[in-house]
Amino acid sequence: MSKEKRWNLICAAFCIVLAIFILYLTLTTFVKEKATVGGPFANTAFYPRLLAGAIIFLSLLLAVTALMKKTKRRRTYVGMGDVDSFNEAGKKELSEQDTISRGMLLALPFILVTYTILLDIFGYIVVTPVFMILLFWILKFRNWAMNIILSMIATFTLYLIFALFLNVILPRGRFPLIGW
Amino acid sequence: MHEIIIGGLETFIGVQPILFTGIGVFLGIVIGVLPGIGPLLGVILLTPVVIPVPPVAGMGLLIGIFVGGSCGGAISAVLLRIPGTPIAAATLLDGYPMAQKGKAPEAVGLSISASALGGFIGGIFLILGAPQLARVALKFGPPEYFALTVTGLIAIAVVSRGSTIKGLISACFGLLIASVGTDPFTGYDRFTFGFGDLMGGVRLVALLVGVFAISEMFIQIERGGLNVKPEIDIKIFRPSFSTVPTVIKNFGNLVRSSFIGTFIGALPGTGAVTASFISYAMAKSSSKESEKFGTGIPEGVIATEAANNACAGGALIPTLALAIPGEPISAVLMGSLMLIGFLPGPLLFRDHPDIVGGLFYAYISANIFLLLMGIFFTPIFVSILKIRKNRMIPMILLLSVVGTYSVQASLFDVWTMWFFGMVGYAMRKRGFPLAPLVIGKVLGPILEPAFRRSLILSGGSFSIFVQRPIAFTILIFNVILLTWTSIPPEKIKILKNKIADFTSKRRSDNH
Numbered sequence: 001m002s003k004e005k006r007w008n009l010i011c012a013a014f015c016i017v018l019a020i021f022i023l024y025l026t027l028t029t030f031v032k033e034k035a036t037v038g039g040p041f042a043n044t045a046f047y048p049r050l051l052a053g054a055i056i057f058l059s060l061l062l063a064v065t066a067l068m069k070k071t072k073r074r075r076t077y078v079g080m081g082d083v084d085s086f087n088e089a090g091k092k093e094l095s096e097q098d099t100i101s102r103g104m105l106l107a108l109p110f111i112l113v114t115y116t117i118l119l120d121i122f123g124y125i126v127v128t129p130v131f132m133i134l135l136f137w138i139l140k141f142r143n144w145a146m147n148i149i150l151s152m153i154a155t156f157t158l159y160l161i162f163a164l165f166l167n168v169i170l171p172r173g174r175f176p177l178i179g180w
Numbered sequence: 181m182h183e184i185i186i187g188g189l190e191t192f193i194g195v196q197p198i199l200f201t202g203i204g205v206f207l208g209i210v211i212g213v214l215p216g217i218g219p220l221l222g223v224i225l226l227t228p229v230v231i232p233v234p235p236v237a238g239m240g241l242l243i244g245i246f247v248g249g250s251c252g253g254a255i256s257a258v259l260l261r262i263p264g265t266p267i268a269a270a271t272l273l274d275g276y277p278m279a280q281k282g283k284a285p286e287a288v289g290l291s292i293s294a295s296a297l298g299g300f301i302g303g304i305f306l307i308l309g310a311p312q313l314a315r316v317a318l319k320f321g322p323p324e325y326f327a328l329t330v331t332g333l334i335a336i337a338v339v340s341r342g343s344t345i346k347g348l349i350s351a352c353f354g355l356l357i358a359s360v361g362t363d364p365f366t367g368y369d370r371f372t373f374g375f376g377d378l379m380g381g382v383r384l385v386a387l388l389v390g391v392f393a394i395s396e397m398f399i400q401i402e403r404g405g406l407n408v409k410p411e412i413d414i415k416i417f418r419p420s421f422s423t424v425p426t427v428i429k430n431f432g433n434l435v436r437s438s439f440i441g442t443f444i445g446a447l448p449g450t451g452a453v454t455a456s457f458i459s460y461a462m463a464k465s466s467s468k469e470s471e472k473f474g475t476g477i478p479e480g481v482i483a484t485e486a487a488n489n490a491c492a493g494g495a496l497i498p499t500l501a502l503a504i505p506g507e508p509i510s511a512v513l514m515g516s517l518m519l520i521g522f523l524p525g526p527l528l529f530r531d532h533p534d535i536v537g538g539l540f541y542a543y544i545s546a547n548i549f550l551l552l553m554g555i556f557f558t559p560i561f562v563s564i565l566k567i568r569k570n571r572m573i574p575m576i577l578l579l580s581v582v583g584t585y586s587v588q589a590s591l592f593d594v595w596t597m598w599f600f601g602m603v604g605y606a607m608r609k610r611g612f613p614l615a616p617l618v619i620g621k622v623l624g625p626i627l628e629p630a631f632r633r634s635l636i637l638s639g640g641s642f643s644i645f646v647q648r649p650i651a652f653t654i655l656i657f658n659v660i661l662l663t664w665t666s667i668p669p670e671k672i673k674i675l676k677n678k679i680a681d682f683t684s685k686r687r688s689d690n691h
Contacts (some may be wrong), residue, residue, distance in 0.1 A: 007610055011610050011612070013339070015349055018353075022371075025371060030370070033368050038591050043215075044363045044365070044366050044368045044370060045360060047628050047631065048356060048359050048370065051352050051355050051356050052356070053354070054348075054352050055349055055352045055356075058348050058349045058352065059349060061345050062346065062349070063347045064591065065343075066343065095648075099402075099403075099404030099405075099406070100401065100406065102403075105401065108398070109403070109598075109602070112577070112598060113341060115581075116581070116591065116594050116595065117599065119581075119591065119594075120591055128578065131578075132574055132578060135574035136570065136571075136574055139401065139407075139569075139570035139574065140405050140406050140407045141407065141568055141571065145275055150571065154578060155578075158578065158579070158582050166229060166586060167231050168232075168585075168586040169589070170582060170585065170586075171585065
């Protein structure tokens with residue numbers, strides 16, 4: 001079984017499970033709320049059920065076509081703003097240099113989550129510079145002086161723009177004295 | 181029409197709208213020049229700014245980014261052979277050879293003036309076309325609206341790269357995400373899982389930033405080249421206004437390309453990339469010196485740049501008049517308009533002609549700004565080419581967090597954003613297109629009420645979709661669209677050959 005075929009089957013299965021979960025919700029929480037009685041106007045559950053049904057149908061179709069199709073190369077999806085694939089030369093140049101390790105890549109989501117948690121506790125002004133310095137460092141920006149200066153500038157400029165022009169005070173944290 | 185033109189002028193003439201449109205164009209060009217982030221990401225990242233400022237000023241900013249971003253990519257395409265955005269990929273064909281011949285300033289100047297003039301022509305089509313379309317659409321009832329919205333969704337799913345099935349699944353999930361929150365008809369909560377923050381639905385900005393910006397940053401990080409400085413030893417230059425007459429001299433080419441751009445932009449599912457390639461091909465085939473295309477001639481640059489900027493004007497026609505965005509950028513524009521309380525569609529033209537007119541003026545003046553800024557600030561834009569990815573990515577991540585937070589001053593939205601960032605990343609990896617998901621989320625609030633209102637009209641019977649002639653025709657068209665695109669291209673070829681055989685036989689029989 002080709003890699004793509006296997007992934008398509010996994011995706012189809014995953015979508016079906018999700019759709020069944022949605023159906024389950026409309027049959028439990030919706031019923032508890034008494035939201036499923038009445039005609040099309042009052043029946044809140046009808047439309048989501050229809051969509052969940054469509055997803056199950058389409059996922060089965062995806063699975064069937066994946067099983068029936070002979071292995072062949074398909075065009076992969078080019079994302080929005082996905083530029084390098086339009087530029088073969090640039091792609092080769094870029095992909096071999098300055099990558100970060102697999103471990104670091106996996107660590108990134110945890111860093112982002114930690115940042116968001118700390119943002120709530122200590123506030124924007126305290127946490128953001130540290131976060132930026134760390135991010136720059138991970139992405140191989142190793143000139144310390146420039147790194148720290150840029151992180152500070154980015155943090156404070158954004159804070160001021162949002163406070164002065166858009167009237168949004170970024171998170172202050174739970175200790176107002178540190179986080180102002 | 182009168183209210184649109186006069187009322188629009190009144191809302192647009194003011195310090196804020198004009199200033200914001202100008203800033204938008206400037207930021208748009210910068211965003212277009214930077215590799216990896218295009219006008220879509222730019223419009224998404226600045227959506228939060230729209231909320232606290234006056235409607236036309238905020239939308240002017242986004243339209244400015246749309247216009248500037250559609251052109252900015254040309255600068256990096258010409259100078260680096262890396263289109264800053266896929267939109268500029270076709271410009272590279274003649275723009276880069278031109279720069280190689282030492283005519284870089286001319287190539288950049290041509291792309292800017294062709295973009296601005298093309299965009300201007302697109303704007304004229306927008307002003308003439310959109311109100312007419314809205315007038316027709318005013319007669320539509322819920323069943324017609326339902327059918328039309330389904331067309332928009334199917335078209336997006338069908339043309340998304342990758343498979344149609346995956347596109348449709350993605351669209352269904354988008355519609356489901358749109359159904360989260362308090363049901364507008366009955367007031368019951370759907371899929372809120374007890375979170376009070378979800379009662380108003382999944383926040384559009386959090387979804388957009390997550391799905392597009394965050395996932396894109398991860399893909400960029402994964403791809404590497406983080407600390408690479410683009411090797412350019414191009415002198416900082418300033419193109420001259422003399423390129424404007426050159427473009428005007430190619431009047432036929434300009435008008436044809438702009439028309440193609442507008443038309444393709446107005447079709448659901450297609451966008452600036454398609455428009456510029458088709459326009460390039462048309463220019464080549466209708467030229468007397470078609471063999472010179474690709475060697476660095478002005479006609480090639482004019483054809484692609486005029487088309488891809490006119491496309492923005494075309495894309496706004498169905499977005500504003502029918503509330504059917506044809507591609508992700510206009511979907512985001514439509515979403516932002518809804519965010520500040522204006523639902524696009526025929527009623528917007530009837531009830532708020534001044535806002536519609538203001539948007540028209542914003543679009544037209546964005547193209548004027550494009551010309552001026554493009555000519556005067558090119559040195560700045562060229563120097564931006566030297567920015568490395570590892571400086572840019574953390575900044576964009578920070579801007580994403582801060583921007584998403586600022587909409588409601590809510591960290592819940594930031595969590596939503598991270599969640600959808602992961603979703604978007606996984607979808608890209610497995611070949612699920614993102615555009616249908618987002619368009620599903622934007623169109624959901626139109627599709628569901630249209631669907632349920634239709635059923636109320638008919639007392640719960642689905643026959644209403646068959647009995648109304650317009651709705652029925654559109655639905656039949658949807659079915660044809662789906663079946664046509666699900667036939668593999670090889671089979672279509674066989675079918676075509678058979679038909680050709682058949683007709684030639686008939687012809688020989690007749691003789």
